[in-house]
Amino acid sequence: MPLVDFRITRFQFARDRVIGDSQVRADDVHVAALELVDSAGRTGLGFVQSLFHPLPAEAELERVFRGEAWPALEGESPLALAHRVGRPRGGNIRRMSVPFEEALQQAVWDLAAKASDLPLWKMLGARRDRVRAYASGLDFHLSDEDFGALFAAAAEQGYTAFKIKVGHAELDRDIHRLDLLKRAVGKDATVMIDANESWSPRQTLQNLAAMHRAGHAIYWMEDPILRSDFEGLRMLRGTLGETQLNSGEYLDVSGKRALIQAGGADMLNVHGHVTDVMRIGWLAADMGVEVTMGNSFLEVGVNMALALPEVAWVEYSFQNFEHLVERPYTIRDGFIHGSDAPGHGLVLSETARRDERRPEILERDALGTAPVQQRVDIRKAA
Template identity: 65%
Template sequence: MRLADFRVTRFQFRRDRVIGDSQVRTDQVHVAALELFAESGEVGLGFVFSLFHPLPDEAEIARIFREEAWPRLEGKDPSALVHRVRRPRGGNWRGYTLLFAEGIDQALWDLSAKRLGMPLWRLLGGEPRRIKAYASGLDYHLSDADFVALFEHAASVGYRSFKVKVGHPDLDWDIHRLDLLKKTVGKAEAVMIDANEAWSPQEAVRRLNAIHRAGFDILWIEDPCLRTDFAGLNVIRAGCPFTLVNSGEYLDASGKRALMEARGTDMINVHGHVTDVMRVGWLAAEYGIPVSLGNSFLEIGANMAFALPEVDWLEYSFQNFDHLVEQPMEIRDGVILPHDRPGHGLALSATARAMAVPTVTATDALPPAPANPRLPPLSGSRLAAAAG
């Protein structure tokens, strides 16, 4: 199997809600599908993102890819590329102008598994088992009514564990949102909170103890302070023995290794880069540190979750992406299920190709947000109205 060609398909569309945290917010999706074609006809799919700003025109994305990435791929065997180890020296290995690396990695692993006719999670050594999906609202900028409506729906379709954004300047606001969640979903199996680096270590200890005294049992606090403040993370761990620290989201593989070496976290948070996740997961197993799968595009990270030891949790955020693929990952009653399709399980849909936006388009010229079959439009709820 040799790589013979590629195709880029650009998308730009509205989100069905504003998402964000204590630091950022966004209401659009900027993503490109990267398809790598093998001589034998198989197609590997990956995704290229820009979280806040539109990607360049499709033709320009393809030009940059052809100049910067394609010379390293053309004519190569995908299965050899996914296992290659490169040592950077000087300028022999540079970052891409656009965030191609994760999409290339996903497409190469997709092809490698298709070559053997097996699901990627099985190629990675995985076994079918129970991995819980927790409902994550990306909810910081939602009104109370929409916050309640989102988690009310999540509970109604079987989710039993939930993650809420915190880190508001007013501690009472954070406690109020946790109280709303409790009133909405009842007794949860687990509640997680995510501050997105909003606090200093001392402030994190103060606030987490206040949340604990208010009667909230928090399974983990995610990214409570600056990502590289390993000493500070250990201050939080020592000062808040009633909860776990989950960190590493904002660190690359080298940074995650340093974090684990410093014993600065109780859990390591990984996402959608297959090779890096597996390498970090292997090291985490050596340290005995559990791994959690944070948001990955269309839950592609489920493949790694099934393949790594001690992964109990996968994040699901009800984002309106499902129309982009023929068959999204299945989550039933708050549990993500292994797929039986060759590769990572995702293939670009005809609907997506018809919705491609080849050129940068102004926000007011974009069509309405694509329907999200997993989350009806947010319009508040009886409980939220009563809460005022």
């Protein structure tokens, strides 16, 4: 059924905690829901997110989408759009004025799977219905007390693997955080670290050695050096010992392909662009490179994670977005499960649309307190 309409709903609210890493921090949520509607009345949902600055007002979002995206969508079949291959040349290689790209892929694939009456993960070829989740704190700016409480609660909920942010100017602080994590989750937990390009190749080796001397085994090290330093990444991959190198988060599809070909990743980090993730995931599988699913809005990336044979992990970072949808994905005993509903399984909450829609930009002091976290299904199963 062809696409006949679209809706955009803008949200803006305070976070329940500051998130960030050694390079950035974010205190508020700036997100919009994009809904594509086909001629049968089915709706495909995607999310537009801006980490650091408010999205434009809703009327401007609609104007930009109608001018820059809708002409290529109206009257088209979602399934055809999902599989379409473009010819990027010259001026065609550019971003939209508002970052609709990821939301478009999510909404188109959601509709395509609904038209096929299949959960998206099954439509993509998955043969399993769950994948391990690791608890990610986005914790660099938290106090020690809040850091420990966050990860202790994650362990209580059944997580067995945990990722923390490192890259502080003082290495002792990074090691101190690893000490706190061990106290909160136990000495047998699987531990990952993410430096967000804070270090040079030599610093990376020195810092990892210091962490080992302090008694910390690191399962993977994520993005320790500049994304473009393929030679340095290849060198690190051959010298990190039992610690694996997780890289590629900041690269587009072409960059990820070049990274794999350069031998710069034990694990390739992907996110929420459905089409892009599947294409680079197929290449990674062909070349024997493991794929990890990083943060995707409301964990929609679980659909691709289930379908790609090289994915063993999905990131969950305790961001309070669940009130925006009728039902989030189930996370239980450290595993995230695919939805059995047709499509990707996320439906915009009518309560959120009615009560939390913010069509105009609000000043920071008008945001109030954070919405109450709605997820209740991540408790450790009895």
